[in-house]
Amino acid sequence: MENLLVGLIVAAALAFTVRSFVRMYKGKGECGCGSASNCSGCASRTDDGCDEQKEFICK
């Protein structure tokens, strides 16, 4: 049971990591580009993705 749980956690972590890297590769990583250092986890892409546009709704 314990081994199964560990296996599930590792598999989920692996899937999440792979997904994160695929998203980064595609430039879809979540980010707020345009500032000095809050862009970790995103890649540049002008046609679609993180650094093109970001939606904000006013208060």
Added chain:
Amino acid sequence: MSTAIALAGNPNSGKTTLFNELTGARQHVGNYPGVTVEKKQGTCITDTGAFDIVDLPGTYSLTAYSLEEVVARDFLVNERPAMIVNIVDASNLERNLYLSVQFMEMGIPVCIALNMMDVAKKRGIDINIDRLSELLGVPVVPTVARTGQGKKELLETVAARAKQGNRALKISYGLDIDTALDEMEAEIKAAGFLTKTYPARWVALKYLENDKQILELGAEENKEVATRLAGIVQRLTSHLAATQDAHPEGMIADQRYGFISGVLKQNVVRYAEDRNRLQQSDKIDKVLTNRFLGPIIMVGVLMGLYNFTFTYSVLPTEWLEGLFGWIGGMAEAALPEGLLKSLIISGIVDGVGGVLGFVPLIMFMFLGISFLEDSGYLARMAFMLDRVFRLFGLHGSSVMAFIVSGGIAGGCAVPGVMAARTLKSPKERLATLLTVPFMNCGAKLPVYALLVAAFFAENQARVMLILTLISWIGALLVARLLRSTVIKGEATPFVMELPPYRLPTIKGLLIHTWERTWQYMKKAGTVILGISIVLWAMMTFPGLDDTTLTQFEAKRSAVTDNVSPALLNEISAAEGDDGLSEAALAVKEDLLLIDGEEAQAALKNSVAGRIGVALEGISRLAGFDWRTNIALVGGFAAKEVVVSTLGTAYSLGEVDPEENTSLAQRLQSAPGWSPLTAFSLMIFTIFYAPCFVTVVCIARETGSWKWAGFSVVFNTALAFGLSVAVYQAGKLIL
């Protein structure tokens, strides 16, 4: 239905601040030109209506010289917003209105937001708003974006005037140019040449300004008309060269400034004091950017920043370390021995906890950087370094890319790589792209913080300063090498605008600090956590085979068989070492030694361990053992992983599980580690392959995986060469 408006203006005129005020967004605002390279979009709903607001990159003109200009112009032409809200710096009216004039020439309705009215007032500049609006023929609304003053009036004006349309401004450029313009305009109108997208006179003007984008579009649209227009331009150019020794482009700019000057002279602006007096900023700059004093002050500022960071982060860092130690201890006591316990303690608590433990340090560092950035000092650093950069074949615009990437430890190479887009020369841009990853990004910070705390506790700030200088010198030397070999080419000129000094607001500093710290924490809690768990599995499996396990069991039996059952009972009943007899302590030590050997053997036999061991043959030259190798391989995913992997690796090999020591303490006492090893590892971390995301960015920005691959191979080879040199030289000297 909402009204589409575009915020446009010169760099550093306060567009992003106004955008944030209008939309409630928290886009980062930098007190240096060029913060906005891409356009950003937001929505604002008020009593006067709903607005779709786009924040365009800051530009000085609408001629397609740079990416910002192309992005801004393409948006205005293709999207045709209902109105351009042109943010104009009231304290620099003449220069800012140059862009306004170009907007008005395009025929899109313009509303001028006369921003930074407070600064203008302080400088004794009095502007007659109504007169300015009357002369330009567009609404003008005074604003102070920083405080939100004038925001409501601005939106009301936009709502009222957006649908009224606007006639394109027609400036006289002198008889020669006007004649040519009329001829070209007629030709363009007759042929319907590009008129679906652009006004005819505007196209003619762009032909005279030699605008490459329009020339290319024109050639694609109708070669015959394009050739005829080029003929008119050629004729005019020759005529102007012969009669006035001038080019049409220069003449057009002169006439636009002339128009602006004419407007301003009509009682629009009044200066309370002598206009040429030294402004406060200029006075400060006399000292801070002085040729000799400036660099010394800059090093002093960096030293001060690092001192501030390390001094004030000590206590909260210790608290966090204590918290993670406590969590580890609780898990140790509550969970039964097994894989789950190992995963939670070694993989998560010691791995991710190692990275999260540096949150206070990151926070103080970001606070300091935000202060320098918001005050305007960062732009001065760029200004001073520009002189140096040109010597090494880089461009003045490269400086900001370097600073954004972590020129002052704590940036990120990804926006740094993207900031290189502002460079117009492809070769200077490539040299910048390939060298910005050498800067000390926020992800490298915990690696330095860990090693500096463990081995250079007395000189933390000084070592950080040395690392900063090494990264700059290394990056510049590599740039020189690249510019002299694989990317040879001429240097292009650069003029940098220095924004005035401003006292940062507490709110602004706190927001910037929090945003960056939160990004760090979020990354540690998501991607780094995922990688840590995967690496824990790679460091745990396949484990030891039965034969080896039996051998360790036999070793244990050899110890326990020779002692009395009473002694064994004493060891198992005791909590810690308290109250144990000398004989029991000796037996316990022997057993722990065997446990440690077994843990080490299991780690070495794991998938990651085998990779680390395989690399050890070479890495030993730089002082790195197999565990460091695992961390460095993991660091390619993200540099913080170096810390989390070391945390897991040293936790899995922990001899005494009851001893909740920090990773820094573990490294201090681990065999093979010394200040020299730590320094060699820090040198390697500065220079080795950029993280995965940066590599992807380099590939995207250069349009080729060749240069991305080059950055991985070249940087790693360089890093290894330097680390070996440092380690071997250090061994000889020490």
